[in-house]
Amino acid sequence: MSHDVEEIKTADTNITEDIKEVFEALTSGNYNSFALFSCFVNGEPAAAIVNIRNRGEAGYTIHPVFVSITPGMVLTDHDGVETKEDQNGD
Numbered sequence: 001m002s003h004d005v006e007e008i009k010t011a012d013t014n015i016t017e018d019i020k021e022v023f024e025a026l027t028s029g030n031y032n033s034f035a036l037f038s039c040f041v042n043g044e045p046a047a048a049i050v051n052i053r054n055r056g057e058a059g060y061t062i063h064p065v066f067v068s069i070t071p072g073m074v075l076t077d078h079d080g081v082e083t084k085e086d087q088n089g090d
Helices: 006-012 017-028
Strands: 034-041 044-054 060-067
Touching: 034 060
Parallel strands: none
Antiparallel strands: 034 044, 044 060
């Protein structure tokens, strides 16, 4: 998916309807198809919440829903301000 830089900077939110639906499914407790998955993001150790679907004869598909923060990630708000850890490192 490709986005124009100006579109990204002016967006009110990056939360799409798809993300909202998955989050609601995950937090509702009505589905048992979510799992924690040990993985790597851009070569860095990470973990993900994934949706696992049984495709019958085709096997299983694993779709990442949310990934953990890695040491190389820099989180910012829409104005480019970085998030800060508190004094406890949390």
